[in-house]
Structure formats: structure tokens, C-alpha cells
Amino acid sequence: MKLALNNDCPHCTTIFRWYREFQKSNFTLEDAEREGRARTSVTEENIPAVRKMLDEDWRGTYQQIEEPSCSSNSFDSA
Structure with a gap:
């Protein structure tokens, strides 16, 4: 294979x-349906948003990318 x-x-x-x-x-x-929040979610909407975030600041962390507010396209310093 x-x-x-x-x-x-x-x-x-x-x-x-x-x-x-x-x-x-x-x-x-x-995969079968499961209860609770999905661990990760790849959608047509969030792919460009994450790509734009990384283009603006490639030093972003996984936690910042995973935040529901990733559509804001900015990395706030924690």
C-alpha cells in the first residue's frame, strides 16, 4: 500500500x-458520532482563517489557533 x-x-x-x-x-x-465537543474541527471556513493567522504571525501557538475566536485572525499575547 x-x-x-x-x-x-x-x-x-x-x-x-x-x-x-x-x-x-x-x-x-x-468515525461514529460522539457526544461532546469535537477535539478538532476542520471546515472550509476555518482553513483560510487559520492560514491568514499564520501568515500574519507564524509564531502563534496551538492554543491560540484552537481558540473559538480564531476568526479574529490575530494572535493576542498571553
């Missing part, structure tokens, strides 16, 4: 998880 897909190859852990789910007759590759 690594030879065919190079860097686009899923991690071994992902493949093992898929195999385990297929054994249980679960043929979807999507």
Missing part, C-alpha cells in the same frame, strides 16, 4: 481499525 500511495497512505493504526470494523460488518470508513 505504501508503494502505491506514498505519503497518502493511511497510518497502520487506521488500517487495523478499518479491518476490525469490517470484521463487525461495519463497512463505513467514517
